[in-house]
Every structure is written in structure tokens, then in C-alpha cells.
Amino acid sequence: MKFTVALAALVGFAAAAPTPTSVTQIVKRWAVNDVAYGWASENGGTNGGQGGTTTTVSTYAQFTAAVAGDKKKVVFISGPITQSAKQVRPGSNTSIIGKNNKVKLNGFGL
Numbered sequence: 001m002k003f004t005v006a007l008a009a010l011v012g013f014a015a016a017a018p019t020p021t022s023v024t025q026i027v028k029r030w031a032v033n034d035v036a037y038g039w040a041s042e043n044g045g046t047n048g049g050q051g052g053t054t055t056t057v058s059t060y061a062q063f064t065a066a067v068a069g070d071k072k073k074v075v076f077i078s079g080p081i082t083q084s085a086k087q088v089r090p091g092s093n094t095s096i097i098g099k100n101n102k103v104k105l106n107g108f109g110l
Contacts, residue, residue: 002021004060007025018103042104047072047093048072048074048093048095049072049073049074049075049093049094050072050074050093050095051072051092052071052072052073052074052093053071053072053073053074054073054074054076055073055074055075055076056075056076056077056078057075057076057077057078057081058077058079058081059076059081060081060082060083060085060108063075063077063081063088064088066090066091067090067091067094067096068091069091070091070092070093071091071093072093073094073095074094074095074097075095075097075098075100076089076097076098076099077096077099077103077104077105078099078100079099079102079103080090080103080104080105080106081105082102082107083106083107083108084107084108085107085108085109086109087096087108087109087110088108088109088110089110090110098110
């Protein structure tokens with residue numbers, strides 16, 4: 001008897017939950033809010049490396065050289081990079097983008 005009552009209660013909860021019926025409703029439900037917060041919202045926001053040079057890297061040496069300095073730049077990483085190091089501090093105006101799902105930074109952080 002207890003099992004039947006508990007099952008009936010769970011069915012009631014499941015039936016009461018709203019479920020999206022179209023892709024549009026799903027997208028709206030999980031939409032990303034592109035409003036900048038923190039430092040990205042100060043003094044007109046940020047643009048990253050938009051409009052700067054574009055470089056693709058695949059080694060630690062290439063990566064550290066590519067992210068150095070404050071000129072506008074976009075750095076694409078094409079595969080996993082492994083290096084035993086503390087941290088890499090990218091310069092200002094730098095966008096770092098992984099080219100695929102195999103990109104990982106192993107052994108160091110940003």
C-alpha cells in the first residue's frame with residue numbers, strides 16, 4: 001500500500017512539471033544571457049582580440065609566445081598542450097579559443 005501511495009505521488013509530480021513542446025521553447029528555456037559582469041562590464045566592456053592578429057598553436061612554447069603582450073590577438077589551440085608549469089598569464093586584449101573537443105591545457109593554468 002505504501003508503495004502505491006508513493007508511486008501515485010511521484011506520478012503527480014511528474015505530470016505537474018512543465019515540459020517544452022518545441023525546439024524554440026527549449027532554446028528559450030536554456031537561453032544564455034550575454035550580459036557582461038565584473039571586469040568585462042567596466043569602461044564600455046571588452047572586445048578580447050577582435051580585430052587583431054590570428055594565430056594557431058599546438059605547443060606550449062607557441063602558446064606562451066602567442067598570448068604575450070597587450071596587442072589585440074586571437075589564439076586558436078589545435079590540440080592538447082602538456083607542460084609542467086605554474087601559470088601562463090595572457091596579455092590584455094587576448095581571446096583564446098579551442099579548435100575542437102581535444103584541446104586541453106594539462107599541467108598549467110591561466
